Amino acid sequence: MIPPRPWVTFSKAGGQTLESLLRDVKVPCSARDWADAASSGRRGADVPDGGTGFVRTLRGNVSHAAGGSGMEPPAPPRRVTIVDVARHAQVSTTAVSKVLRNAYGASPEMRARVRRAIDELGYRPYAAARGLRGQTYTIGVMLPDIRNPFFPEILDGITSRLQGTDYQVFLGPGCNGEKEEARVTEAMIDRGMDGIVLVAPVSSPTRLEHVASVVPTVVIGRHGCSPVYDTVTDDDVAGAALIVSHLAGLGHRRIAHIEHHETDPTRIAEMPNAQRADGYRRAMRSLGLADEIDVVSTSYTQQGGYRGAKELLGRPHRPTAVFAGADIVAMGVLEAVAEAGLSVPGEISVAGYDNTTFAAFGPISLTSVDQAGHEIGANAARLLLERIADRHKPSVQVRLSPTLVPRRTTSAAPE
Amino acid sequence: MIPPRPWVTFSKAGGQTLESLLRDVKVPCSARDWADAASSGRRGADVPDGGTGFVRTLRGNVSHAAGGSGMEPPAPPRRVTIVDVARHAQVSTTAVSKVLRNAYGASPEMRARVRRAIDELGYRPYAAARGLRGQTYTIGVMLPDIRNPFFPEILDGITSRLQGTDYQVFLGPGCNGEKEEARVTEAMIDRGMDGIVLVAPVSSPTRLEHVASVVPTVVIGRHGCSPVYDTVTDDDVAGAALIVSHLAGLGHRRIAHIEHHETDPTRIAEMPNAQRADGYRRAMRSLGLADEIDVVSTSYTQQGGYRGAKELLGRPHRPTAVFAGADIVAMGVLEAVAEAGLSVPGEISVAGYDNTTFAAFGPISLTSVDQAGHEIGANAARLLLERIADRHKPSVQVRLSPTLVPRRTTSAAPE
């Protein structure tokens, strides 16, 4: 038995795990001999390193460069640059640059020569340097919370639309709160990103417009609109209506809603949570259930769902169905309901929003609303590319319709 | 009702959402008047824009610049540069640079002056340009799958360790497969990132060493070791032993394991899945259960767990406990077990690995192994900073011990 102690090994090879096997496959870390590699001068005789994109820089005598110990790691090889390519192809750097950007003014023969040189040297343009004059071919995506299983869908949509282009996506790490968002957007701007996608940001409209005035921007999930950035949203009002009419169709009347509490007046109407709550109220009214409207304000977290459900279950006349504003909220509701010893959907129906993997998971099987995250992401990427191509084009708002995904947490109302 | 056009709606539902409210809060996109803003020349009279980090560039007559229509959006303002700061503070750009980097050779008075100028102009250094000579202050983190709820823990650990430094983290988007990994690592290198963290990469050791030879690198979750990169791993063998002895302690003897099938011989010993399977076998043997060893090879996915469980449940003498190599695999197992009409843990116990949010979720309550993701990430960040500071330092392997988290999916063996 291995002692499971909090156990940190700064080992050159202390552990007892599969070591013999590892040793068969790899040379142990410490026994590596660097004597055949060299050295640390910045410019010396450059030896093209056959298609690896790097060039070994040799300096004087190799054994001398090894420094006597024979165990020194090699200096990082110098990168192949546009100059190397130009020299190799016997053309100017301008020509290479034109080929790289598919720009006008290079004969087919020249293009072919340059491309051959690029392949032979394994050249890749240095994006950081390109950015100084032109583009970095980098797109930043800011997700509010990497843990929310809905966001990967959006991300997939974005990357799939960017497939085949020269653009590369990088994610800002999960950030909650305006300060964090500002930090991340600034970091993206400072790194010369060509465009950014903000997913469900919480920052003020003013701040969003500032960002968009500096770099092409698409905002996902906010219902406000601006002339300087494009938006892609889910029709949250319609989504809420889908759930409510689904439940009403099953005979439910006491349908409660748990929403995310929003205080900031400049944001209140723009955020999806407000739209969902609004959609819930409208749908209840149009179904003649205005008197049954029952909204609990907590937050879009599991905790929030738990607290909200506790409150609803404590009502003298408890609801027969709960529409949670997000799947994660529904998780908390299910937990509270289970604790109260009630059966789902027999005694109480529960529905969420977002159709996350949680909801789809068999043993849970939560009724939810699918936002078509892939579509949302793909549209955002498309709009961003269009705006990068023409910063002055009029702004566009895309709104996509959600669909209902009925599962096993909703059924006919009791009695 | 103002139709907010240009306006693209792909909606069937055509919901009229809170529009009146939105109108109260924001000016509609199309009605914005840009007449007070100008223009598009590259360099003109520069007007410092009071702490915003940008300078408005005016060109000739403002009304003329507005182009007659009076509705043209302003050109993106020119960035404040180190030259602006130097001029404002009446010092050289070198001085500013020194202050920025806390470098040697600037008097306290000069530092103060420069800092004041920086604040007054709202200057932020342009990381892309810095990268051309020095560092970009950017660290890339590659996650194999953003959907796996274990990875955010690692990410938190990394960012928390980087808090307070000038480094900013960006994530490569989820990539599976060697080709994708190569694309992402190349993209990071091409963007001049100062260091990169590879989480559970699948690339060959050779490829990892190549990356590490170009840029400081820390590898998380691979058990191999190399002189050019540091590693941080969970002791998967110990983790597997925790589960097995927990189950054996509950009286189980027929304990089966579902592993991820690995074929590549250069990787087989390095990957966590192989280590876990190995740990399972060793623990079984040391507990005198060598005859009961029963391993099904599928994959670390929910599907894989489902298929593996199907096979195990079809055995003439089915196991009383299943140790799934990952929580996500255990999800599939639970699904198959539920389908077979067996009760958990009454008739069969199930355990996972990773202690994801799934496992922690009340109604599921899966027994699992906690990897201390936060610690893993924090150690990786620390090692990376050390390696950035000294690229030639000897490589370090950190191994952290996991802990058992017993929950409600495991209990005493039946009979």
Place this chain on the structure above:
DNA sequence: TTGAAAGCGCTAACAA
């Protein structure tokens, strides 16, 4: 169609 030359914003070697 081609290439020479001037930067982009910053850092680093070197002089004063």
Place this chain on the structure above:
DNA sequence: TTGTTAGCGCTTTCAA
């Protein structure tokens, strides 16, 4: 301690 100057790798005028 300070400032001058020469690039980093690329794009972009602008002349040839």
